[in-house]
Amino acid sequence: MSAAVAMQATRRRVKPSSNGAEPEEKGELGQWGRAWEVDWFSLTCVILLLCLAPFLVFYFIMACDQYQCSVSQPIIELYSGDVTLMTIWDRSPSFTWPAAKIYAIWVSFQVVLYMCVPDITHKFLPGYVGGVQEGSRTPAGLINLYEINGLQSWIITHALWFLNAQYFHWFSPTIIFDHWIPLLWCTNILGYTVATFTFVKAYLFPTNAEDCKFTGNMFYNYMMGIEFNPRIGKWFDFKLFFNGRPGIVAWTLINLSYMAKQQELYGHVTNSMILVNVLQAIYVLDFFWNEAWYLKTIDICHDHFGWYLGWGDCVWLPFLYTLQGLYLVYHPVQLSTLHAATVLLLGLIGYYVFRSTNHQKDLFRRTDGACTIWGKRPNFIECAYHSSDGGLHHSKLMTSGFWGVARHINYTGDLMGSLAYCLACGGGHLLPYFYIVYMTILLVHRCVRDEHRCSSKYGRDWRRYTDAVPSRLIPGIF
Numbered sequence: 001m002s003a004a005v006a007m008q009a010t011r012r013r014v015k016p017s018s019n020g021a022e023p024e025e026k027g028e029l030g031q032w033g034r035a036w037e038v039d040w041f042s043l044t045c046v047i048l049l050l051c052l053a054p055f056l057v058f059y060f061i062m063a064c065d066q067y068q069c070s071v072s073q074p075i076i077e078l079y080s081g082d083v084t085l086m087t088i089w090d091r092s093p094s095f096t097w098p099a100a101k102i103y104a105i106w107v108s109f110q111v112v113l114y115m116c117v118p119d120i121t122h123k124f125l126p127g128y129v130g131g132v133q134e135g136s137r138t139p140a141g142l143i144n145l146y147e148i149n150g151l152q153s154w155i156i157t158h159a160l161w162f163l164n165a166q167y168f169h170w171f172s173p174t175i176i177f178d179h180w181i182p183l184l185w186c187t188n189i190l191g192y193t194v195a196t197f198t199f200v201k202a203y204l205f206p207t208n209a210e211d212c213k214f215t216g217n218m219f220y221n222y223m224m225g226i227e228f229n230p231r232i233g234k235w236f237d238f239k240l241f242f243n244g245r246p247g248i249v250a251w252t253l254i255n256l257s258y259m260a261k262q263q264e265l266y267g268h269v270t271n272s273m274i275l276v277n278v279l280q281a282i283y284v285l286d287f288f289w290n291e292a293w294y295l296k297t298i299d300i301c302h303d304h305f306g307w308y309l310g311w312g313d314c315v316w317l318p319f320l321y322t323l324q325g326l327y328l329v330y331h332p333v334q335l336s337t338l339h340a341a342t343v344l345l346l347g348l349i350g351y352y353v354f355r356s357t358n359h360q361k362d363l364f365r366r367t368d369g370a371c372t373i374w375g376k377r378p379n380f381i382e383c384a385y386h387s388s389d390g391g392l393h394h395s396k397l398m399t400s401g402f403w404g405v406a407r408h409i410n411y412t413g414d415l416m417g418s419l420a421y422c423l424a425c426g427g428g429h430l431l432p433y434f435y436i437v438y439m440t441i442l443l444v445h446r447c448v449r450d451e452h453r454c455s456s457k458y459g460r461d462w463r464r465y466t467d468a469v470p471s472r473l474i475p476g477i478f
């Protein structure tokens, strides 16, 4: 359907009334945001995840520490009776005060950079959007302001890291690797504290009560969050801080620490380690360069803040997104030139698809469709929806560029990049491939979740969009 026809159709359908829409259509357009009610399947998944996820992280890290990254060997030994769970537990390093000190300094430093150093990088980096920026409209109709200074924090942190490694020698560049399992304890303490604090805060002193969702089920509320944008004061935003820093700033430092450990152990750094460092650094830098765009993603626009985001950002992300580098410390794989070039190409193509798709949507939404996509004015379907205060709003769904190829091809690009990180580790063990398995589950689930939400939000307009762009991730296949 052409843009003009689509726009006409929408205009006909949504006539202004006392609250801005035809009453019989309000129910269809009304609900958006996360679920109000929990079915048994979701509840079972939530309880399983709450119980199992921390042990899964421990299992992978312990498998590297005690079994040279073999994920099957601990199970074989447990099954044959060679070890017991207690033996494995006792052999693992425990909580230590030096690790707690390192972690406390790290998190405090990131809080200071986030809260006390207003962004100046946007003043001299052409094209970079930083400083105070507006988020999307919340379900209750609010628009929050955010201080975007993640790129600056990343630059300062990494500059200090390099200055230390080159000149100051306050600490060893392998410090993160050397305290890895004790740090796992510390991140868990912070992750659970943050999740519990925001859970209690939602009942006692929510930042914006109209944006809270209570399902009546404590586990679901704890995991998926109640508050939409919990804040302390005007500027400390839990979602923006915990998602970006300390987790994502740490990602590249963790990889650098693995690289330093390889150098220390073997006297050289392998090309696979360099590839993992470079490809993941591109992804991290892209995130911070586009932090203002991140305000428009599902994490900020639709997810509530609970254990899923709080614990996930503190523990899951830094430990499991960096498994490739950890693996390469134990298995220093040197790839053939052809293998390395293929991995690099796959990673770069994936990044191109991921970035271009996200950029196209951002440009389209920022200019309200007054832009060019692939050299032409974009086609779109105009949509209407209601916020929970009953207000009628309008939006557009683009059907041009990558958004006309598949409805979530940005996820496909992300998956190609993820596969490249894994392939950089060769075929010796399964452990580094956990990432692509996890990302596939995450992004397919996210795609289904997002489409369910968009369908509730836009109703018939969303069905017109899915008719125009039938594939989700892979054109003609899925």
Ligand code: NDP
Binding pocket: 296, 297, 298, 299, 354, 358, 361, 364, 395, 396, 397, 398, 399, 403, 407, 408, 410, 411, 414, 446, 450, 454, 457
């Ligand atoms: P998207 O950026 O794809 O945003 C989806 C939203 O975009 C929809 O809810 C809808 O929001 C809007 N939209 C959907 N279709 C269109 C269209 N045709 N035209 C205009 N707007 C549209 O999703 P995410 O926020 O999940 O992901 C952002 C990026 O982050 C992705 O590239 C993803 O790969 C990456 N990511 C990475 C993760 C990781 O752990 N590494 C985790 C999650 C995401 P609206 O209500 O505004 O219409």
